[in-house]
Amino acid sequence: MSQQTQTRYRVGGMDCAACAGKIETAVRRIPGVTDASASATAGTLRVDHTDVAFTTVEAALRPLGYTLAPADTARSTAHHAPDHDHAGHDHTGHDHAAHDHGDHDHEHGQPDNHFDLGTGPWWQTPKARLALACGLALLAAYGVGLVAPVVGHWAFLVALWVGLVPIGRRAMAGAMAGTPFSIETLMTIAAVGAVIIGATEEAATVVLLFLVGELLEGVAASRARASIQGLSALVPKTALLVTGDTTRQVPATDLALDAIVMVRPGDRIPADGTIETGQGAIDESPVTGESVPVHRRVGDAVYAGTINASAVLTIRVTATASDNTIARIVRLVEEAQESKAPTARFIDRFSAWYTPGVLVVGALVAILPPLLLGQSWSEWIYKGLAILLIGCPCALVISTPAAIAAALSAGARRGLLLKGGAVLERLRDITTVALDKTGTLTQGKPAVTNILATTGSEADVLRLAAALEAGSSHPLALAILARAQADGITIPPATQSEALPGEGVSGEVDGKAILLLSPAAAAARTGLAPEFAAQLEAFAAAGKSVSVLLRDGQPLGALALRDEPRADALAGLDALRTLGIHTVMLTGDNARTAEAIGTDLSLEVRAGLLPADKQAIVRELQAQGQVVAKVGDGINDAPALAAADIGIAMGGGTDVALETADAAILHGRVADIAGMIGLSHATMRNIWQNIAVALGLKAVFLVTTILGITGLWPAILADTGATVLVTLNAMRLLAWRPR
Template identity: 45%
Template structure:
């Protein structure tokens, strides 16, 4: 059944989706189409997914109440910049304002109750509120009580009791607030739209002897992209010719361009700076890293955060409660306390207006949409509101060592020659033996020998034998040499105490020591260390400054190496010589002690620990499908620099959400208190509602300004 639904799945992008209540109604209308099996509407991303059959005409008919336009996901140039005065709703709002001003002039010179004044205010109400009434009256007949229903009842009620001027002011302010809300939501969604516009839609490719300019949808795997200086890459691929620096800020958030040469991976949407490149395409357009980022960001914005789920549940009961309160205020005082009907109905209508839940409903999603979009633009992929909120509440962070706090690429740091052999001989013999090994330490020795210009043909190893867990042996120039750990040579011979002290000193610095020698004689010492990232200690300091209570390193490396690196970085705790299951247990213990814990790793290794942590944070998500799919948060660049930014942004988002809810409810509560002395007018009620909505949106948009 699920497979059949997937086969009949269509995705569309939307324009003019203005509010959450409109989105809910649009979704309900689509569900009523007989041929539609299921529907998912992503308000934050303005994206619609349909399971079943429905034409674009049917979908637009379902959204006609709000002027919603529907486009195929693959269709280009969806966003048409329409001038302010060319939008019908904005022209109607201005016309409403004109008649409103004209009405007050008439009221001043002719009188409030004159026929001409009433007609002018009525024109203001009808022109400014035509779309509102169309939806509100239809909702009223269907007993659907949303914001527009409440506003329609209030304005019609105001006209019935003769408050024409108040009704006209309410209509104008409501129309103005709708226009401003639509503009602000569009601003929040711009972060996704800018991601979609990063990669070019056409590219120059070579097939055989022909050069063709093709749409990206037509480009096939293994096509050759021709990238000129100053051009953006349209597809992911591998460089097969040329070298150049590539600005990868759009994907990884790195501000410094990266040198790319033959064999290096490059991404769609990145900018080629000075050199010409030829790139073999390795992914189709829908599978490129930028496409996956866009998809995951949109899915993240659709996923409700815990605070949003709470607000939605609250709003579900809040609106009917406001209707009942307004009804009781309107009828109880006149019936039981000899109150004036006109006065109390007016107060009830004011309650309806001020009680609109618009600001409350939008308080969380607009903040989540803005924060996730801002993070994505800066190279941090947060895969949902729940992960954003949990990141903001973290108390402790655990780090894998290799490839996270360090580069994961061991390098030779010390070479000490013994017994008359020179350094080049020592490295040459070591290289000859280690070229048969797959161990990371072997690659460090080979790289160092190559860097010193040692010719691999000058040293030929024969009869190579691996000694499991300790090292290897081989014949070089007819002499059998051993290379490996001090434990290997402890078995072969007695190591002099002076050399043992040297070994212990190097190990205390976090270095791995290898010895080279024959069965009876030591020839030299080679120390190798995984290089600590320059940014790691700065990141740890920033995390402590942000209030993270505990930073801990979980590593499978030996105790002395782990301690040396941990002390160098300023970590609170170091746990070494751990197997994957030990790391999992360590995370569980931290959760018991601190509550919310993050695990930072490469997204491939230590999967149990990443999955068990409150938030799993993967390093180097760009181009790594596993990291993008498994982590809750992915740092797209292979660098920790973005981690403090992600936590700071998440915490500020939590603060903004709390402020938004407080603003939304606080302003309404204050307005409702004004009912007691009778100070709450209709125009003041709509002003309070509009003010709350605009404060909530403006406050959320501040999250766009948070920098890494």
């Protein structure tokens, strides 16, 4: 059995859904290709094949007028498991094989009519030059008509010829490729028919308007593509590589794993990594959308493209340039844009019948009134030709993918990653959100919440406890040391340090014996005052871990530690409740700790759960008619994430999170769950606005054309104008921000 390989390419000149459909059809005919999926919004092509060379694919696309370049390395898929189907809910958006673009086809097949906005200004493109040439020819024709009216008709015919010949060539290429009902075909029929009935001037004007509208469509669509690709520009081109005691400048793309780089204040971080030395504020807004700089210290992870705001750092590289966070975000969004939302699929199926229907209606309007009612042939043929232009489905077909692409880009730039339009649509239907506790609702690591001193000061308690814990890697020890560092405590040295299994640690500090013990171990060694014991019990009831400090056998104080809720957890849950969404915590932690966190957050709690238990609860909620989103870390929550209608990974920088879930929240804010659902609602509103504009303008001009109020050039405005309006309306989503 030949090894199955998946390769991604970048395609130049693909700027509409029809282009993508044409490319898919051509590539699927190559021997050895099992599937192909092109995305006009991302400008990418995915090919599943067995040993098909790049040159073979390029040769298939070159005659159609498209350019090809590798996007990333091929990866073997011979033994990959199929995509998870989330146990019954339909991820139709993940299916690239069945894209049916119907008869909407701009047939941008000729090389001289394609352009890639990424390679130069739009006004230098062949499309712009063609529109300019047609416009100048039309102006010249008007001038000739004023000076020499006798030859004015022929001047307009020449102007028409300048614009119509390329359109006619594309119409013929489309017909030969199996798409006879393209907009170019309708345009050519209408223009030739107008010349036959003597409306040459109007036909030339209509052709110019069509070319201008097509140019504007390409410009607007390319803005969405540039929005997500612009993320790649955030990563600096060079890095300061540390080798021994020297540093040298190298290309950031050449950085290997475990390389050490120096980042000066004000510089962008050149690679994903962990801080080796130094600490300070990191501006993560370019990647996560987080407006407030975050303090990072030794051992913390940092992202490529973020900005070192305060101090010199050295960073150990943990991901190559092709696999850093920004590269994964761009790749994820482009792959998501290749999938189709259910609404888009319906519109594609609808347009497959709609365009031939328009031809039939146009023919009936042109023929029936003269035949049955004795009306003027020229008048009704003119109206029939106008209906052909009104009926083009361009605006309707682009209404959904343009909005989906803009929404996916806007979400990605704010740390909200969604795997396709189907996920984006489904989010608006969520009725219950089930959340993991550790690392999702909480910070994922303990922190000192209370310091209790029976004698002396709280600072003394913290100082002595930190002395005993110095050098330990236990999470509670690290929390105590972090609190001491944050409070500016000078930690004295401890001698004769020793771990006491099941009890705590012991040592000698300042010449005195110090013990840091569990409450039970401390009570067994010395009597605890009732009031002190009651305070310890209150800490335990709040789900906190308690350590008692003894000096020379006498209680000196205690420290309480707990994995605290994220700063925005309560506000984030309130935002979900405001949307009418039920929330529940599913955690494997003990009931007392979970209930304490749940009480603080006013949240229903299900505790002591194994991964299989979480999955069972998700299915139980679904059986009750709930549409469930499961939010977790993407590792021990994997079964529940897969079972949920939508799985959302909290902390999208991890490979597991990106692979397991349908969506990921990069910077881990609970409030972004509601933001993600809000993006879904905003996108669907935008789509329905687009559909209303596309169909509404057509309906208005259809009536006015039959009544004789409007003619050919308003008809083409109904098409190209609606297409531009729909695209520009979709682009408004690029500026979306969560509330």
